[in-house]
Amino acid sequence: MKGDQKRRSRPNVRSELLFLLAINGVLIGNxxxxxxxxxxxxxxxxxxxxxxxxxxxxxxxxxxxxxxxxHLLMLLPGISLFHFIIVISSVLRxxxxxxxVGCLILETTTPGNxxxxxxxxxxxxxxxxxxxxxxxxxxxxxxxxHSIRSAMKLRGIGLSFGNVIAHPLxxxxxxxxxxxxSSIKIxxxxxxxxxxxxxxxxxxxxxxYDVRFCIWDHLLMLAAAVFFVLITFV
Amino acid sequence: MEKKxxxxxxxxxxxGIFATIYIVVKIIVGFVGVIPILCVILPMITAVVCAPIxxxxxxxxxxxxxxxxxxxxxxxxxxxxxxxxxxxxVSFVCGLLADVMTNIGNKRSFGKILAGYCIFSQWGVAMLAxxxxxxxAYFKDLSETMGKEFSDSFRAMxxxxxxxxxxxxxxxxxxxxxxxxxxxxxxxxxRSGII
Numbered sequence: 001m002k003g004d005q006k007r008r009s010r011p012n013v014r015s016e017l018l019f020l021l022a023i024n025g026v027l028i029g030n031x032x033x034x035x036x037x038x039x040x041x042x043x044x045x046x047x048x049x050x051x052x053x054x055x056x057x058x059x060x061x062x063x064x065x066x067x068x069x070x071h072l073l074m075l076l077p078g079i080s081l082f083h084f085i086i087v088i089s090s091v092l093r094x095x096x097x098x099x100x101v102g103c104l105i106l107e108t109t110t111p112g113n114x115x116x117x118x119x120x121x122x123x124x125x126x127x128x129x130x131x132x133x134x135x136x137x138x139x140x141x142x143x144x145x146h147s148i149r150s151a152m153k154l155r156g157i158g159l160s161f162g163n164v165i166a167h168p169l170x171x172x173x174x175x176x177x178x179x180x181x182s183s184i185k186i187x188x189x190x191x192x193x194x195x196x197x198x199x200x201x202x203x204x205x206x207x208x209y210d211v212r213f214c215i216w217d218h219l220l221m222l223a224a225a226v227f228f229v230l231i232t233f234v
Numbered sequence: 235m236e237k238k239x240x241x242x243x244x245x246x247x248x249x250g251i252f253a254t255i256y257i258v259v260k261i262i263v264g265f266v267g268v269i270p271i272l273c274v275i276l277p278m279i280t281a282v283v284c285a286p287i288x289x290x291x292x293x294x295x296x297x298x299x300x301x302x303x304x305x306x307x308x309x310x311x312x313x314x315x316x317x318x319x320x321x322x323x324v325s326f327v328c329g330l331l332a333d334v335m336t337n338i339g340n341k342r343s344f345g346k347i348l349a350g351y352c353i354f355s356q357w358g359v360a361m362l363a364x365x366x367x368x369x370x371a372y373f374k375d376l377s378e379t380m381g382k383e384f385s386d387s388f389r390a391m392x393x394x395x396x397x398x399x400x401x402x403x404x405x406x407x408x409x410x411x412x413x414x415x416x417x418x419x420x421x422x423x424x425r426s427g428i429i
Binding site: 017020021024027095096098099100101102103105106125126127129130131132133134136137138141142145169172173175176177179180181183184186187190191194195199200 | 241242243244246247248249250251253254255257258259262282283286287290299303304306307310311313314315316317318319414418422423426
């Protein structure tokens with residue numbers, strides 16, 4: 001985030017989104033395992049460079065585990081439940097690169113940078129503003145959820161398997177009601193802050209973020225093109 | 235009451251906030267889907283659990299377009315989180331239809347909101363659809379290597395009628411969720427004056 005103000009050391013959210021769309025659209029079809037593995041490694045590299053190494057390692061390990069588990073299950077005699085698990089796992093496995101790039105976008109994009117980038121794309125504010133709120137608000141709600149959970153545990157109505165099965169609707173009520181009432185209050189404050197920052201203006205805002213394309217963006221777009229061709233034609 | 239049509243910053247903020255809560259709760263529910271068989275009924279569980287959020291949102295969203303935008307933002311986040319572009323398209327269409335359903339006529343009623351929620355919840359189908367669409371492609375590839383036995387058992391597991399059954403199941407779950415949501419609204423939010 002510091003790099004956004006000084007020299008740019010990471011790609012802009014627009015090229016990350018383009019990369020995601022390029023691989024996302026074609027993964028539905030039949031893809032060679034080697035290509036997917038290359039994609040996983042490349043996304044892992046992106047996560048290492050611009051996010052956290054531990055996150056990258058987690059995803060790459062998950063992929064390898066699923067891949068080997070599938071092939072072990074295939075060796076076993078054909079029980080239809082195994083076949084079902086193999087198919088589900090092979091479909092989910094394909095989407096792991098998307099999860100990785102998505103994680104990169106959601107964890108490293110700041111709301112201000114996102115709004116500035118979307119303004120450059122001439123994206124209408126009715127779409128970009130709610131999305132920026134999601135980026136800004138997500139960690140807050142996650143934090144709320146953890147405190148609600150510990151408060152519930154303190155009163156002996158923790159989220160144990162037995163409790164959820166015995167009183168499903170009551171458990172939901174205990175989680176949702178505090179989550180909603182605290183969020184609504186924060187929401188009012190957020191919109192006051194947004195108006196103070198001039199988000200209600202009709203004209204374009206200026207921004208301190210440098211959202212011009214840099215060398216990383218060109219590299220990422222090249223990679224997107226390469227993978228698009230690889231997935232579609234190999 | 236005269237309806238203002240133009241969306242203001244405050245409305246967009248409301249959409250963002252409710253979308254966030256919806257997504258977080260959806261992720262929490264998603265942990266149930268780790269068990270392979272349960273992931274099929276995940277959209278139904280989501281429809282019940284997220285109903286209070288939607289109900290509260292609808293009372294705050296008095297303008298046309300807000301439900302559409304909520305669905306679009308949720309769909310976009312799900313797409314970025316890796317669920318495929320189909321999710322965004324389907325959720326946008328579901329949101330638009332739900333919006334029309336809720337705002338049709340002069341006055342909203344619980345029935346209209348409930349019908350709208352049934353449509354809104356259908357976007358969950360899009361998240362499971364790739365399993366079937368891809369399953370076919372995968373199955374073609376595998377029938378050569380794994381033989382006919384595999385293909386038969388896979389076909390038995392994923393008959394084509396699963397999708398309509400899923401849609402009906404989500405609708406039923408959404409109705410249950412709608413009544414549950416209304417109960418919670420009356421019990422907590424109307425009494426404390428949050429609405």
